[in-house]
Amino acid sequence: MTTDPRLPAPNHLELLNVAKNFGSTQVLRGLTLSVQRGITTAIVGPSGSGKTTLLRIIAGFEAPDAGTVALAGRTVAGDGIHVPAYQRNIGYVAQDGALFPHLSVGQNVAFGLDHQEYPRRAARARAAELLAKVSLGASYADRRPDELSGGQQQRVALARALGRRPSLMLLDEPFSALDAGLRMATRKSVAKTLAENRVTTILVTHDQSEALSFADQVAVMRQGILAQVGSPFVVYTRPADRETAEFLGDAVILEADLRGSLAMCALGGIPVRRPTCQGKVHLMLRPEQIRIAEGGSIRGTVLETDFFGPEVTVKIRLEGGFDAVGDPVEGAVVTIRHWNAMMARVGTELHLRVVGEGVAFPA
Ligand SMILES: Nc1ncnc2c1ncn2[C@@H]1O[C@H](COP(=O)(O)OP(=O)(O)OP(=O)(O)O)[C@@H](O)[C@H]1O
Numbered sequence: 001m002t003t004d005p006r007l008p009a010p011n012h013l014e015l016l017n018v019a020k021n022f023g024s025t026q027v028l029r030g031l032t033l034s035v036q037r038g039i040t041t042a043i044v045g046p047s048g049s050g051k052t053t054l055l056r057i058i059a060g061f062e063a064p065d066a067g068t069v070a071l072a073g074r075t076v077a078g079d080g081i082h083v084p085a086y087q088r089n090i091g092y093v094a095q096d097g098a099l100f101p102h103l104s105v106g107q108n109v110a111f112g113l114d115h116q117e118y119p120r121r122a123a124r125a126r127a128a129e130l131l132a133k134v135s136l137g138a139s140y141a142d143r144r145p146d147e148l149s150g151g152q153q154q155r156v157a158l159a160r161a162l163g164r165r166p167s168l169m170l171l172d173e174p175f176s177a178l179d180a181g182l183r184m185a186t187r188k189s190v191a192k193t194l195a196e197n198r199v200t201t202i203l204v205t206h207d208q209s210e211a212l213s214f215a216d217q218v219a220v221m222r223q224g225i226l227a228q229v230g231s232p233f234v235v236y237t238r239p240a241d242r243e244t245a246e247f248l249g250d251a252v253i254l255e256a257d258l259r260g261s262l263a264m265c266a267l268g269g270i271p272v273r274r275p276t277c278q279g280k281v282h283l284m285l286r287p288e289q290i291r292i293a294e295g296g297s298i299r300g301t302v303l304e305t306d307f308f309g310p311e312v313t314v315k316i317r318l319e320g321g322f323d324a325v326g327d328p329v330e331g332a333v334v335t336i337r338h339w340n341a342m343m344a345r346v347g348t349e350l351h352l353r354v355v356g357e358g359v360a361f362p363a
């Protein structure tokens, strides 16, 4: 295939209207996604929404019923084409790791290496290097997979996949079995390795904060389609709909009356960026936008608190009031976060202030 040098390079991965059924269950219902070379995309979505199925279709272990998959501008699935998995140069770390049980950890990792580039001794050294990248010491090389925890097995599978130097890496919840500290360290080290080698990465995760911190692009999956695709900042601060808002983090949702770009609600008049609806709306704010502030114009009473260590969540009953044109606004209950548990004891009267803009969804 010749390419015109004047044209921009095609996206690394292009999914167009991909559909997949298992029996009478529609798992993917016409899913479209573009992934530029070298970036990391996180796919998030509820259990059973089709995330693993999508990765298996990209990898070539399943064929789509409709739609196409293209890699670097070349169709690899759909339109009567099916390029087998081993010809796609894709690394795939399955949700369950899937190691060879009869090989040692070191042999599992070395299995992925190019044996011309890494003959015996060099392969051992390279395997140790790859294990270090996933935070496993060299002493693990001689163990058997059944002597490892679930999280360790997953990391060995990841090291094996990294060893193949794929141009596209698919990771299905690779960090889900790790505890918080190890998870952060392994994630950072893996992200660094992938970025250094300019590997395009697609990461499936249940963990919203992992998606927002790891990825350049977040794709929110729901019932077999992508509800929203955008930068972490955009999907978090300007979610496309209420379900996406609530899926990506805590959300305060209030009844509001939107006139122009000002939403009147129990928190007063809140500016809304580029509203797409008017009148009765559901206004969404992130809890961190509502601050306890002396002299703040909104008053409320603490109903309940929940201590989490670095912060406390505070449930507050807001007083009602009147809006800009003198119509009464009913009180409401909101839950916010605060760093100081002492400031927010049950029964305390607080003053609040809102920072930033809200997002309006049709009521
Ligand atoms: N081989 C299969 N045969 C029949 N049904 C399947 C098959 N694979 C997946 N499914 C069904 O397709 C749906 C999507 O499954 P999938 O594994 O893609 O979900 P997921 O988003 O990865 O979920 P999780 O977050 O729990 O891993 C589920 O309802 C599942 O039961």
Ligand SMILES: [Mg+2]
Pocket: 051, 052, 053, 095, 172
């Ligand atoms: Mg899955």
